[in-house]
Amino acid sequence: xxxxxxxSPGLPVEVGEIxxxxxxxxxxxxxxxxxxxxxxxxxxxxxxxxxxxxxPLLSEIASDHAFRALLVQADPKANQSGVHAWITAHCHLRExxxxxxxxxxxxxxxxxxxxxxxxxxxxxxxxxxxxxYLWWQGELHAEPExxxxxxxxxxxxxxxxxxxxxxxxxxxxxxxxLGHRRSGACDLNWTRIFNLRYAVAQVFDLPAARERLGKxxxxxxxxxxxxxxxxxxxxxxIASRLGWKLDTGGGQAVFRRPDHGIxxxxxxxxxxxxxxxxxxxxxFGDAAAEVRRERTGDFYLLEFNAPGGETxxxxxxxxxxxxxxxxxxxxxRGSRHPLFWPAIDAIEPLLAxx
Amino acid sequence: MSDSYSGNPLRTGLINRPVPDPCxxxxxxxxxxxxxxxxxxxxxxxxxxxxxxxxxxVVCFARREKTSESFREELxxxxxxxxxxxxxxxxxxxxxxxxxxxxxxxxxxxxxASLGRELDAIDERLGTRGNRLFYLAxxxxxxxxxxxxxxTSGLSHAKPGAWSRLIVEKPFGTDLPSAxxxxxxxxxxxxxxxxxxxxxxxxxxxxxxxxxxRFANTVFEALWNRRYVDNVQITASEPLGVESRAGYYExxxxxxxxxxxxxxxxxxxxxxxxxxxxxxxxxxxxxxxVMQALRPLTGKAVAENVVRAQYTDGFIDGKEVPAYRNEPxxxxxxxxxxxxxxxxHIDNWRWAGVPFFMRVGKRLPKxxxxxxxxxxxxxxxxxxRESKLQDPNVLVIRIQPDEGISFRMAxxxxxxxxxxxxxxxxxxxxxSFGKATPEAYERLLLDAMSGDATLFARRDExxxxxxxxxxxxxxxxxxxxxxxxxxPAGSWGxxxxxxxxxxxxxxWRRM
Numbered sequence: 001x002x003x004x005x006x007x008s009p010g011l012p013v014e015v016g017e018i019x020x021x022x023x024x025x026x027x028x029x030x031x032x033x034x035x036x037x038x039x040x041x042x043x044x045x046x047x048x049x050x051x052x053x054x055x056p057l058l059s060e061i062a063s064d065h066a067f068r069a070l071l072v073q074a075d076p077k078a079n080q081s082g083v084h085a086w087i088t089a090h091c092h093l094r095e096x097x098x099x100x101x102x103x104x105x106x107x108x109x110x111x112x113x114x115x116x117x118x119x120x121x122x123x124x125x126x127x128x129x130x131x132x133y134l135w136w137q138g139e140l141h142a143e144p145e146x147x148x149x150x151x152x153x154x155x156x157x158x159x160x161x162x163x164x165x166x167x168x169x170x171x172x173x174x175x176x177x178l179g180h181r182r183s184g185a186c187d188l189n190w191t192r193i194f195n196l197r198y199a200v201a202q203v204f205d206l207p208a209a210r211e212r213l214g215k216x217x218x219x220x221x222x223x224x225x226x227x228x229x230x231x232x233x234x235x236x237x238i239a240s241r242l243g244w245k246l247d248t249g250g251g252q253a254v255f256r257r258p259d260h261g262i263x264x265x266x267x268x269x270x271x272x273x274x275x276x277x278x279x280x281x282x283x284f285g286d287a288a289a290e291v292r293r294e295r296t297g298d299f300y301l302l303e304f305n306a307p308g309g310e311t312x313x314x315x316x317x318x319x320x321x322x323x324x325x326x327x328x329x330x331x332x333r334g335s336r337h338p339l340f341w342p343a344i345d346a347i348e349p350l351l352a353x354x
Numbered sequence: 355m356s357d358s359y360s361g362n363p364l365r366t367g368l369i370n371r372p373v374p375d376p377c378x379x380x381x382x383x384x385x386x387x388x389x390x391x392x393x394x395x396x397x398x399x400x401x402x403x404x405x406x407x408x409x410x411x412v413v414c415f416a417r418r419e420k421t422s423e424s425f426r427e428e429l430x431x432x433x434x435x436x437x438x439x440x441x442x443x444x445x446x447x448x449x450x451x452x453x454x455x456x457x458x459x460x461x462x463x464x465x466x467a468s469l470g471r472e473l474d475a476i477d478e479r480l481g482t483r484g485n486r487l488f489y490l491a492x493x494x495x496x497x498x499x500x501x502x503x504x505x506t507s508g509l510s511h512a513k514p515g516a517w518s519r520l521i522v523e524k525p526f527g528t529d530l531p532s533a534x535x536x537x538x539x540x541x542x543x544x545x546x547x548x549x550x551x552x553x554x555x556x557x558x559x560x561x562x563x564x565x566x567x568r569f570a571n572t573v574f575e576a577l578w579n580r581r582y583v584d585n586v587q588i589t590a591s592e593p594l595g596v597e598s599r600a601g602y603y604e605x606x607x608x609x610x611x612x613x614x615x616x617x618x619x620x621x622x623x624x625x626x627x628x629x630x631x632x633x634x635x636x637x638x639x640x641x642x643x644v645m646q647a648l649r650p651l652t653g654k655a656v657a658e659n660v661v662r663a664q665y666t667d668g669f670i671d672g673k674e675v676p677a678y679r680n681e682p683x684x685x686x687x688x689x690x691x692x693x694x695x696x697x698x699h700i701d702n703w704r705w706a707g708v709p710f711f712m713r714v715g716k717r718l719p720k721x722x723x724x725x726x727x728x729x730x731x732x733x734x735x736x737x738x739r740e741s742k743l744q745d746p747n748v749l750v751i752r753i754q755p756d757e758g759i760s761f762r763m764a765x766x767x768x769x770x771x772x773x774x775x776x777x778x779x780x781x782x783x784x785x786s787f788g789k790a791t792p793e794a795y796e797r798l799l800l801d802a803m804s805g806d807a808t809l810f811a812r813r814d815e816x817x818x819x820x821x822x823x824x825x826x827x828x829x830x831x832x833x834x835x836x837x838x839x840x841x842p843a844g845s846w847g848x849x850x851x852x853x854x855x856x857x858x859x860x861x862w863r864r865m
Contacts, residue, residue: 036785195404201362201364202408205407207483241363241364242364298442299445314408315401315445339366
């Protein structure tokens with residue numbers, strides 16, 4: 001693929017001239033701009049529109065989280081080998097009277113055999129000493145890029161994009177064992193449900209709800225089309241935190257609670273959902289709890305109803321679901337996600353490759 | 355750690371901080387500015403961030419004739435004006451539905467009895483579980499009677515399985531005897547572990563970052579001692595005059611208003627030893643040790659180490675401003691200091707011989723609070739052989755505004771001639787972290803609800819600070835210290851303050 005990207009990623013440069021041209025860019029910029037960076041953010045994608053899709057996204061992220069971005073659009077199947085590069089900066093004025101804060105973006109288009117040179121391209125253009133976050137968009141390769149993974153501090157993926165989640169989670173688990181001691185895997189699908197998990201936890205801070213936590217008999221999760229894996233990750237989190245074990249032996253899959261009781265679950269797709277997960281409902285026999293995304297706002301409505309008129313309701317922030325917001329949320333949290341793999345383990349038999 | 359957090363397995367691993375318990379916040383003196391400008395916007399922002407417990411109510415205790423409905427409207431306007439984030443109508447209406455106005459004078463015992471009944475009803479209705487956070491936002495002259503009535507009405511006593519805490523706003527007294535009286539009054543109603551004395555400087559991100567800078571980085575702490583530090587300068591300057599606070603300021607002055615609390619707290623964070631852990635008492639123990647090692651300033655020592663001054667007329671940003679004595683509400687013969695500069699010594703192993711200079715003033719050219727660590731110069735060899743012109747390294751921690759850290763070092767000017775120039779490495783919070791910084795009151799209210807007193811002043815800290823300040827005040831009152839000096843508004847203070855540093859071969863850092 002040799003055609004120029006639809007959205008200009010900036011000034012075309014020779015690969016060997018990138019540092020010099022970036023230096024020149026800053027020399028020529030006015031005094032009202034300042035370069036900043038907290039992280040090396042490498043985005044790798046094999047989608048043909050990756051540059052057009054990610055350049056505006058990077059611009060949005062730059063307003064809140066300064067970076068040096070290396071955006072790599074690769075086409076390993078292209079007949080001709082080629083490397084093309086562009087440089088640009090995303091500048092934002094955060095406060096009147098202050099300097100504009102600028103984040104650099106270096107864009108690469110790697111075609112054919114050149115796509116295999118990813119580590120070399122990445123290592124040559126990192127901002128030294130800053131952490132390296134690699135956002136691998138789409139399916140992970142079965143053959144891990146050992147040279148690269150060992151230096152990655154955080155590998156970001158989005159399982160919502162995966163067509164073969166069982167295989168992909170297995171590869172992801174292998175890759176994370178290859179990294180250095182600080183590296184970790186971050187699934188944006190997991191980040192997406194952070195506020196929802198927080199809201200669910202908040203419901204069970206109520207004494208009346210907490211005393212029923214071990215007696216949940218039924219969980220219903222409603223999700224938007226294409227978000228069944230997001231719903232499953234939420235279910236996996238609930239199950240792993242409550243010590244439930246999946247039982248697929250009796251025809252319909254259920255969870256066995258530590259008290260040997262059964263927790264049924266339903267994952268429902270709703271065509272007109274307002275967010276990736278619309279609601280989570282819990283039934284305890286004599287009481288019910290629900291966390292529901294408000295149709296009009298950016299909040300979750302938490303409700304609990306028990307016999308004798310005991311009720312509770314609260315609004316909690318739901319967070320936005322735009323990709324830039326999800327990524328920013330991940331970048332600003334800096335977590336190792338210790339609850340992630342136990343959640344995946346809890347629902348692993350339910351993961352099916354398409 | 356709160357009960358909610360530890361008992362709920364779904365909470366584990368979600369966030370790295372305690373979750374506050376459901377509670378009722380009772381604000382005494384709720385019709386004042388503090389509630390409108392700071393407390394309600396802070397609580398609303400906590401709600402918008404999802405940081406409040408499942409059940410929270412606010413009871414506003416004040417004398418004026420109002421209803422809950424009318425007061426909610428007033429507070430809604432205030433929240434829209436002062437909140438750091440736009441107010442969402444739906445969230446506000448839910449939040450405001452749990453704000454209640456309780457009309458009573460502070461000395462009316464029946465007012466407290468009815469408050470108790472109201473709190474019990476709220477517990478029943480909202481599930482706030484008997485947890486109470488009493489906030490003294492009234493005039494300090496009312497503290498005694500409020501505390502006495504909280505005690506006699508039984509409201510200060512925690513119910514079984516619940517807690518009852520007190521937040522006290524500064525000033526914590528006006529001198530040591532009054533601070534002791536206040537602390538005794540507090541102690542008669544609330545145990546020290548449930549007492550939270552607010553110094554909002556400690557809630558600022560940059561103040562909290564002082565410990566991180568020192569103890570989470572290898573390079574700084576190794577140099578943080580008498581072998582490498584020449585002097586430390588702590589500055590709090592503001593271009594504003596006395597504004598509408600003449601009544602308070604005439605009795606307070608800069609020493610009591612700023613040095614006794616904010617600046618001494620910054621000094622402690624800068625000079626303290628590493629605490630054994632990050633628990634409230636471990637941190638505060640170390641701060642108290644700094645206070646104890648502070649060389650007392652009394653009698654003649656005050657004349658030698660303290661400069662006090664008052665602004666005369668001058669110009670701020672090119673605009674003419676009156677002298678302090680001509681400000682509304684100020685006596686024409688006022689001897690109140692609007693500026694004070696001090697040379698302090700901390701007589702311990704780490705800091706022996708290192709002067710800590712402190713200055714605070716009104717009508718200075720720029721607004722800013724910062725701590726500057728001035729390192730010793732290099733030996734007089736190599737680049738420093740010919741002249742002593744080389745600027746020594748300076749590490750500056752900017753508390754406000756433009757929060758951040760900068761480091762000045764020497765670099766060679768490009769060219770054939772060997773010429774050294776100072777260059778600056780600069781870290782700006784706002785540049786690196788685009789996220790809006792929470793207001794200090796948000797953090798402090800959350801900590802008080804969670805029972806974490808690390809960022810609040812302990813009784814012995816306050817009393818040590820007053821002991822130190824009273825020595826200076828007594829010397830001023832006895833005439834043992836020299837006259838009041840004067841400085842034109844818009845200048846960096848009196849000449850005498852420059853001379854104070856010159857005695858140690860130092861100069862004030864230009865901000």
